[in-house]
């Protein structure tokens with residue numbers, strides 16, 4: 115068995131993979147805090163082999179209510195994802211797979227990779243009503259990217275949307291991708307009408323460092339960005355500092371902070 119998390123967003127620690135029917139794994143905590151629940155790994159073996167995976171520290175994860183009736187995200191192609199049932203007993207999360215191909219990927223929620231994030235910025239900027247701006251850099255050197263969408267010279271309303279302060283809540287950026295597709299669709303009369311009166315400032319990923327590192331909840335310094343808005347600093351929470359400065363400069367009428375939920 116070969117098990118790897120050495121890729122964008124990967125997270126798993128191999129305790130014992132010598133027996134395919136008793137593969138023992140642990141989720142790694144965020145790099146600078148104790149939160150953990152996000153995992154993402156590749157399992158590779160012989161076609162036709164049945165494997166039984168146990169995540170043995172699931173019972174110490176941040177939101178254990180989430181393991182009840184949980185179905186693990188599974189993919190052969192990394193494009194198409196489906197759900198595999200799990201069992202949760204005595205703090206251990208277990209699931210089975212029979213290998214139809216050599217390698218299969220498992221993830222807590224469907225991943226939204228940094229490459230897909232960069233793709234989103236690129237296709238969105240092709241629309242003349244959208245402006246892409248880099249507010250500054252994170253501690254790991256990622257760009258803090260802001261999208262400004264405006265279809266008029268005289269907007270009456272300003273709406274802010276930020277997503278994925280908690281990097282393990284990948285559905286927040288899937289939401290932004292779908293929202294942008296709808297908002298920029300010139301055949302969507304409601305969106306076209308909305309952009310005549312309302313401008314949007316959108317941060318598709320508030321925590322790129324945590325996303326790439328495979329963290330659940332915090333940035334590279336261990337900051338829970340959700341709790342940093344009162345007094346952020348460039349040393350500990352530059353993501354919030356940079357966005358907040360821009361927000362204070364341009365103002366806003368409505369602010370939406372998009373999250374997922376680990377326990378539902």
Ligand SMILES: [Zn+2]
Nearest residue numbers: 280283373374
């Ligand atoms: Zn959250």
